[in-house]
Amino acid sequence: MIEGVATKRLAVIPDERGRLMECLRSDDDLFLKFGQLYMTTTLPGVVKGWHLHRVQWDNIVCVKGMLKLVLCDDRDDSPTKGEIDEFFLGEHAPLLVRVPPGVWHGWKCVSVDEAYVINAPTEVYVYDAPDQEELPHDTARIAYDWDVRLR
Numbered sequence: 001m002i003e004g005v006a007t008k009r010l011a012v013i014p015d016e017r018g019r020l021m022e023c024l025r026s027d028d029d030l031f032l033k034f035g036q037l038y039m040t041t042t043l044p045g046v047v048k049g050w051h052l053h054r055v056q057w058d059n060i061v062c063v064k065g066m067l068k069l070v071l072c073d074d075r076d077d078s079p080t081k082g083e084i085d086e087f088f089l090g091e092h093a094p095l096l097v098r099v100p101p102g103v104w105h106g107w108k109c110v111s112v113d114e115a116y117v118i119n120a121p122t123e124v125y126v127y128d129a130p131d132q133e134e135l136p137h138d139t140a141r142i143a144y145d146w147d148v149r150l151r
Contacts, residue, residue, distance in 0.1 A: 001080075001085055002071055002073045002078075002080045002083050002085050002100075002103060003073065003075075003078050003079055003080045003100075004078075004098075004100030004103070005071060005085060005097065005098060005099065005100065005103070006029075006030040006097075006098040007087070007095055007096065007097050007098070008024075008028060008030055008095070008096040008098075009094070009095060010022070010023060010061065010094035010095060010096060011094070012094055021063070021094060023059075023061045023063075023096055023118060023120070024059050024061075024096060024120050030059075030096075030098050032057055032098075032122050033122045034120065034122070035056065035120075035121045035122045035123040035124045036120075036121060036123075036124045036125065037118065037119070037120050038118075038119055038125075039116060039117065039118050039119075040116075040117050040119070041114050041115060041116050041117065042065075042067070042107065042108075042109040042114065042115045042117065043109060043114050044065075044109050044110075044111060044112055044113065044114065044115075045108070045109060046108065046109055047106060047107070047108045047137040047146050048106055048107055048108075048137075049070070049104070049105060049106010049107060049135075049137050050072070050104045050105065050106045050134065050135040050136070050137060050139065050142060051104070051105055051106060051132055051133070051134055052074065052101075052102065052103065052104045052105070052132070052133045052134075052135075053101050053102075053121075053123075053131045053132055053133075054101055054102065054131055054133075055101055055122075055123055055131050056101060056121045056122055056123040056131050057098060057099065057100055057101060057121065057122040058098070058099040058105070058119050058120075058121050059096055059097075059098050059099075059119060059120040059121065059122075060089075060096065060097050060098075060099065060105075060107075060117060060118075060119050061089070061094075061095070061096045061097075061117070061118045061119075062089045062090035062091070062095075062115055062116065062117050062118075063090075063091070063116050063117070063118055064090070064091055064113070064114070064115065064116035065090050065091065065109060065111035065113050065114055065115030065116060066088065066089070066090035066091065066092060066093070066109070066110050066111035066115060067087075067088070067089055067090055067107040067108065067109060067110065067111075067115050067117065068086065068087070068088055068107060068108045068110050068146075069086070069087045069088075069089060069097055069105065069106075069107045070084060070085070070086050070087075070105065070106055070107065070108075070144055070146075071084065071085040071086075071087075071097075071099060071103050071104065071105045072084050072103065072104040072105075072142045072144065073102070073103050073104075074102060074103065074104055075102035075103070078102070084142075084143075084144060088110070090111065090115060104135065104142060106137060108146050110148075
């Protein structure tokens with residue numbers, strides 16, 4: 001796994017009223033600090049990415065639908081520079097993925113319905129100076145093919 005990336009398997013607790021799933025707690029080993037919490041959605045087949053932060057750590061959870069989340073380590077000083085990690089997460093595979101600064105990341109909605117993603121980054125979004133760089137999903141800079149692969 002890419003240096004600094006951490007995951008947490010999430011437990012879904014159902015009862016006759018519905019379901020509960022704790023995503024991130026301040027007493028978790030992988031918790032660093034709280035910046036803000038936001039929700040975003042992705043339509044089926046759509047790729048969002050690539051994104052990179054220089055300061056912010058992301059804590060990504062897909063609560064509805066399914067995502068293929070891909071990370072690429074671009075840090076010069078990292079022992080895992082150039083490595084790619086791929087995670088499938090969502091309602092059929094509840095997982096939190098912590099993404100460190102300097103790691104390109106993006107995702108594709110691989111479910112037939114819209115995917116709902118919660119992120120709890122360590123920093124607040126600064127509108128006039130965002131800590132975010134972007135590349136197109138099909139950039140030649142990152143050797144990754146977003147197409148479906150049969151295993």
